[in-house]
Amino acid sequence: MTPSFLSVSSYTCNAASDVARGSRAATNPVRMEKSGQLAEQNMADKIFSLNDADPSSPGTAPEHLNNSGLRIEHTEGKGRGVYACREIPAQTLIEVSPVLLFSAREYVEHGKYTVLDHYTFKWRDGRMALALGLGSIFNHSERPNVSYTCDSKTESIRYITSRTVLPNEELCIFYGHKLWFNPVDASYVAGSEIDEEMDDGWGGLASLDGADDGAALDDLFDGYGSGSPEEIVPEDVLPFTRLKLTPEDEEEEDMDAVRKEEAWAVDLPDPRLAAVMLKWLKQSGFDSPSMAHLKRIRKLDDKMSMVLILTREHPDPPTFPHDINLPPPYILTVAKTSALTMTSLKLKSSLWPTIYTPRKKFEPEPWPRSKVRWACEAMKEVVKVAQSAGQNDETPIAAYVPVPWDEGTRVATRMLEPLSAHDARRSAAHPLRHCIINLVRAVGELRASSTSADPISPPSAIDVSSPAPAPLPLDQVDPSLPRPRSQTPSAQSQEEVRNGAHYLLTSLTLFTTHEPCVMCSMALLHSRVKEVFYLFPMEKTGGCGSITCVPRLEGVNHRFAVNKWKLEGGAVKEWMKRAGLAVEDSCDA
Numbered sequence: 001m002t003p004s005f006l007s008v009s010s011y012t013c014n015a016a017s018d019v020a021r022g023s024r025a026a027t028n029p030v031r032m033e034k035s036g037q038l039a040e041q042n043m044a045d046k047i048f049s050l051n052d053a054d055p056s057s058p059g060t061a062p063e064h065l066n067n068s069g070l071r072i073e074h075t076e077g078k079g080r081g082v083y084a085c086r087e088i089p090a091q092t093l094i095e096v097s098p099v100l101l102f103s104a105r106e107y108v109e110h111g112k113y114t115v116l117d118h119y120t121f122k123w124r125d126g127r128m129a130l131a132l133g134l135g136s137i138f139n140h141s142e143r144p145n146v147s148y149t150c151d152s153k154t155e156s157i158r159y160i161t162s163r164t165v166l167p168n169e170e171l172c173i174f175y176g177h178k179l180w181f182n183p184v185d186a187s188y189v190a191g192s193e194i195d196e197e198m199d200d201g202w203g204g205l206a207s208l209d210g211a212d213d214g215a216a217l218d219d220l221f222d223g224y225g226s227g228s229p230e231e232i233v234p235e236d237v238l239p240f241t242r243l244k245l246t247p248e249d250e251e252e253e254d255m256d257a258v259r260k261e262e263a264w265a266v267d268l269p270d271p272r273l274a275a276v277m278l279k280w281l282k283q284s285g286f287d288s289p290s291m292a293h294l295k296r297i298r299k300l301d302d303k304m305s306m307v308l309i310l311t312r313e314h315p316d317p318p319t320f321p322h323d324i325n326l327p328p329p330y331i332l333t334v335a336k337t338s339a340l341t342m343t344s345l346k347l348k349s350s351l352w353p354t355i356y357t358p359r360k361k362f363e364p365e366p367w368p369r370s371k372v373r374w375a376c377e378a379m380k381e382v383v384k385v386a387q388s389a390g391q392n393d394e395t396p397i398a399a400y401v402p403v404p405w406d407e408g409t410r411v412a413t414r415m416l417e418p419l420s421a422h423d424a425r426r427s428a429a430h431p432l433r434h435c436i437i438n439l440v441r442a443v444g445e446l447r448a449s450s451t452s453a454d455p456i457s458p459p460s461a462i463d464v465s466s467p468a469p470a471p472l473p474l475d476q477v478d479p480s481l482p483r484p485r486s487q488t489p490s491a492q493s494q495e496e497v498r499n500g501a502h503y504l505l506t507s508l509t510l511f512t513t514h515e516p517c518v519m520c521s522m523a524l525l526h527s528r529v530k531e532v533f534y535l536f537p538m539e540k541t542g543g544c545g546s547i548t549c550v551p552r553l554e555g556v557n558h559r560f561a562v563n564k565w566k567l568e569g570g571a572v573k574e575w576m577k578r579a580g581l582a583v584e585d586s587c588d589a
């Protein structure tokens, strides 16, 4: 599949580039292959070849048919590259390269270990792509002057100058952060600064996820449309990464990794004291559920001991009844959680006998293509809501709850229409009008205004995505408080609301442009949302992985899944700016 030789019988270019090529060509013999024959000929014949597999080996660059003022030149240390024959204005479409697509399997079995790996990159749907035309000849630069967009419909890549390019300047794109070579004239060293999220896992060019291309929504979120809707999209190809939520999912397979804490214990000189002490523990309220993962009694070389209570729950030494003759209690280290594996069981039980709760390792929910498509559409929608809010002088942040992907959840949640809300802090002059709070409030409104038999669909009176929603008093957010609407809910739904069984976002998925802040993350937790997808991390305020991860905190009574959308190419902030979604990441923002 490696293209060794290429024949071109004519080319179009301007005079300046002809001069440049002519002077070089006059001294360089070139190779030609035609019908399997290899021949040596002069440049005057205008038949040129590509140098062979090693792109950095000096050789003669071929002429080509691109008529946008581009030529191929050989540069020391880089191999062939694309150069400007003349000045090219910014935003000029300079090349459209069709791509050749390989299935992931075909690539792994046949392509990966060949020179193809220097030229291919991951297409959005998981296939590997080889750009034809000049596409594969653009070299990498940390400061590229060309951006690109993938067009899934035409299976091609469009290359556009991102600034004015001067005559004879090299045209470069940005490959990503994980390079497999040391770039010429760059501060980067291959292998350093590897960002796992930007690692496409193939070693080839980073995925062209369009982050560089300006805010073309379709480019960012398309690409999952082709192929069978039922086909499971491989985890590494999904357009988002899942945050590990429960600390219990983490491996505790060496003593350093075992999470520990301290507890009070006492030795029992007489085994008959065990029953007495167990009764006393119960009566004294020392049977805390936080010790459910520990066995109460340990027998070691005929010595019996009992663990009493965690020191964090009872910092002072427990005082025993006068009629029980026991030595003073002491502090020992115990495991903080039960053991999930045999290795961790051994480690934890060497501290104190620990309960074994084997279970399947975290297995992420498989995502069929149709569901990925659904999520892409939802992301596009939330971006549009945020953009429209920005155009209406609001902070461009939005949240969106789509109609659930699967029928079962649609029926169970009665969510038959999507809901969206945007940030309204400016128009409402209210610091708490974050989009998620607004959305939770809107869902509350809907729940309150419908009977349990009704489908949830937004009444026209509640336009949660209007540019400046009229602020409602906060007390109307709480479903347990008097309802804002006149409809009388059924006795059953009243009951549901009163006992809290009918949580607002139970089983629903929420998409948002920016990582929810801590307040919004708590609101989502209280609303029992199933999962959250966000585009942009908020490093200074985010409560879903940045400054903290609320659904991961110890002691919370609900966990929701957090998924961060993949915006690869290292230009997330740039993309945000172009999409009109840049917001200041501060508590006052």
Ligand SMILES: C[S@@+](CC[C@H](N)C(=O)[O-])C[C@H]1O[C@@H](n2cnc3c(N)ncnc32)[C@H](O)[C@@H]1O
Binding pocket: 054, 055, 056, 077, 078, 079, 080, 081, 118, 119, 136, 137, 138, 139, 140, 141, 181, 182, 183, 184
């Ligand atoms: C897609 S090809 C680009 C065209 C290639 N120069 C050629 O002659 O075929 C990618 C390869 O080009 C080389 N390359 C690209 N950008 C480079 C850079 N900034 N510095 C050094 N080598 C580079 C690397 O060898 C890389 O594997």
